[in-house]
Amino acid sequence: MDNTFGINIIPENDEERIAALNRYKILDTPPEGAFDNVARLATQIFKVPISLISLVDAENVYFKANIGMSNTRVTSRGVSLCSLAVLKPEVTVFENAFTEPCLLTNPNVAGQFGLKFYAGAPITTHDGFLIGTLCIIDKSPREFDSHQREILQSLAEIVMDEIELRLSAIEEIEKQQAYIEEAAATYEELLTSNEELELSQQQVSALNEELAATNQEIANANKELLVTNNELTETQERLLLLNTQLADSQELKNIAIEQAKLGIWYIDAVTRQFMPSCRLKEFFGYNTDEVMPYDATVEQIRDDYRNKVVNEVNAAIKQGKTYDLEYPIIQFRTQQLRWVRATGKLNPALNGRDSYFSGTVMDITEQKKDDQRKNDFIGMVSHELKTPLTSLSAYIQMLLGKAQHNKDSFTVGALEKARRQVQKMTTMINGFLNVSRLESGKIHIDRQHFNMKDLVKDAEDEAIATNMTHHIVFKPVEPTFVKADHNKIGHVINNFISNAVKYSPVGSTINVACVTVNGSAQVSVTDQGIGIKPDDMARLFERYYRVENNSTQSISGFGIGLYLCAEIIERHNGSIWVESEWGIGSTFYFSIPLAAN
Numbered sequence: 001m002d003n004t005f006g007i008n009i010i011p012e013n014d015e016e017r018i019a020a021l022n023r024y025k026i027l028d029t030p031p032e033g034a035f036d037n038v039a040r041l042a043t044q045i046f047k048v049p050i051s052l053i054s055l056v057d058a059e060n061v062y063f064k065a066n067i068g069m070s071n072t073r074v075t076s077r078g079v080s081l082c083s084l085a086v087l088k089p090e091v092t093v094f095e096n097a098f099t100e101p102c103l104l105t106n107p108n109v110a111g112q113f114g115l116k117f118y119a120g121a122p123i124t125t126h127d128g129f130l131i132g133t134l135c136i137i138d139k140s141p142r143e144f145d146s147h148q149r150e151i152l153q154s155l156a157e158i159v160m161d162e163i164e165l166r167l168s169a170i171e172e173i174e175k176q177q178a179y180i181e182e183a184a185a186t187y188e189e190l191l192t193s194n195e196e197l198e199l200s201q202q203q204v205s206a207l208n209e210e211l212a213a214t215n216q217e218i219a220n221a222n223k224e225l226l227v228t229n230n231e232l233t234e235t236q237e238r239l240l241l242l243n244t245q246l247a248d249s250q251e252l253k254n255i256a257i258e259q260a261k262l263g264i265w266y267i268d269a270v271t272r273q274f275m276p277s278c279r280l281k282e283f284f285g286y287n288t289d290e291v292m293p294y295d296a297t298v299e300q301i302r303d304d305y306r307n308k309v310v311n312e313v314n315a316a317i318k319q320g321k322t323y324d325l326e327y328p329i330i331q332f333r334t335q336q337l338r339w340v341r342a343t344g345k346l347n348p349a350l351n352g353r354d355s356y357f358s359g360t361v362m363d364i365t366e367q368k369k370d371d372q373r374k375n376d377f378i379g380m381v382s383h384e385l386k387t388p389l390t391s392l393s394a395y396i397q398m399l400l401g402k403a404q405h406n407k408d409s410f411t412v413g414a415l416e417k418a419r420r421q422v423q424k425m426t427t428m429i430n431g432f433l434n435v436s437r438l439e440s441g442k443i444h445i446d447r448q449h450f451n452m453k454d455l456v457k458d459a460e461d462e463a464i465a466t467n468m469t470h471h472i473v474f475k476p477v478e479p480t481f482v483k484a485d486h487n488k489i490g491h492v493i494n495n496f497i498s499n500a501v502k503y504s505p506v507g508s509t510i511n512v513a514c515v516t517v518n519g520s521a522q523v524s525v526t527d528q529g530i531g532i533k534p535d536d537m538a539r540l541f542e543r544y545y546r547v548e549n550n551s552t553q554s555i556s557g558f559g560i561g562l563y564l565c566a567e568i569i570e571r572h573n574g575s576i577w578v579e580s581e582w583g584i585g586s587t588f589y590f591s592i593p594l595a596a597n
Contacts, residue, residue, distance in 0.1 A: 285331030504529030
């Protein structure tokens with residue numbers, strides 16, 4: 001590969017970056033209307049003759065969309081300016097290419113094409129890899145301000161959303177194709193089975209004739225047995241009465257459990273001896289006559305849930321707490337993923353018997369699949385809604401800039417209101433997208449060392465800029481270093497503050513604090529609002545749960561904000577909780593471990 005720039009154009013993570021690009025199955029594919037529309041929108045917004053959506057591979061740059069550059073679909077990486085635009089996460093701009101030393105020998109600049117202006121926004125994956133650009137090109141020098149860079153970056157985010165949506169569609173098509181092939185194979189097996197059944201029916205017909213004769217003989221014998229049965233019936237009634245009186249309640253419970261298709265288990269609280277039922281063995285992929293050790297059972301719990309389940313079991317045994325968890329398991333032989341719900345409690349020692357921990361396990365795989373289908377649908381709809389909203393936001397920003405320049409106060413006010421409404425809708429859609437990513441395991445936690453003091457200060461600056469209705473008091477914070485995802489922890493703090501503003505009277509005071517408690521950074525937000533009833537507190541962090549009463553009917557929301565906060569804190573091995581008194585106010589808390597020295 002010839003490099004015409006005179007500088008290194010291969011980033012250190014190029015192999016991982018190319019691997020991230022390849023997983024989207026988009027390289028060297030035919031044009032698609034969704035991408036052409038975004039590129040065409042870019043030429044209209046910035047009034048340039050050329051707009052490209054490029055994908056930077058190891059040797060070449062492929063154009064997924066090409067507006068204004070003939071039918072060119074691929075060029076060398078060492079020639080394309082897009083190779084420079086994927087070296088940093090910010091928008092790359094050359095306002096006058098003739099003044100850039102690294103471009104003096106580039107054939108697109110020095111040659112017949114005559115490139116004078118270039119601006120490229122990197123297309124960034126959810127896990128941070130720069131796989132390509134949305135760029136605009138002009139053959140005349142021009143200025144490109146920060147506002148225009150933001151719009152170009154927003155359009156690049158639309159392109160990434162379309163790439164993600166395209167990959168989801170491909171994977172769904174592949175999945176459906178597999179279903180079709182499986183159904184065809186099943187159909188062939190059914191045809192063979194039907195032929196065998198026809199032959200069996202003929203044999204059964206012959207047997208039925210023989211059985212008819214035998215039945216007549218049995219009928220005669222039944223008459224003789226009738227008298228005896230009457231005597232036995234009287235005896236059975238007496239035995240049934242005695243058995244009912246003597247039946248052990250535990251046996252009755254076991255029968256009920258079996259009928260409900262539940263697995264049951266028993267752990268001796270002293271010896272930790274583990275005794276699973278036959279159905280429980282089936283759940284975990286063991287044969288009913290096999291030994292299923294407790295340690296092996298724990299190993300079959302999926303890695304990301306294993307420690308949580310073990311800790312909950314130990315806490316239930318030591319503290320007598322009720323145990324109720326949902327978690328995925330990998331079956332012993334088939335390696336099939338199943339979801340189960342396990343419940344249990346500690347039974348104290350009684351009449352010389354040791355205390356023991358027992359409970360039930362229910363297979364909830366189908367319920368989880370239904371939830372996943374719903375989340376996939378919500379994620380798909382949210383992606384579809386986000387694209388026109390982003391375009392609308394870009395147009396509003398352009399119109400707002402023109403109105404401010406023309407000093408049109410009425411239009412500025414109307415556009416500001418429209419922009420706030422678009423932001424509200426975008427926030428709701430992002431919430432649904434985050435729920436979908438959480439459920440599918442695609443949400444990324446970018447851990448880094450930072451000072452909570454600085455993060456709380458950022459929240460204070462944002463509150464000062466956006467809040468005009470409440471007195472928000474931020475208490476002083478000592479240097480408190482953590483290793484966590486800066487943006488997501490900031491999201492939790494801002495969500496707490498936003499809820500406090502929504503659910504407390506105008507003019508009231510909201511207190512925000514961050515202190516160190518038992519090796520953790522603990523953040524609290526206290527309001528003087530309507531408070532929370534005890535029944536609602538137990539379910540406050542559940543997905544889609546909203547408190548319903550006369551005081552909340554006028555407050556919008558879908559019940560996903562606190563659920564997302566709880567999931568973020570759990571992924572940081574932290575805790576989240578609330579203390580509240582109805583009619584007086586609430587304090588929301590979360591804590592995450594401090595960074596190791």
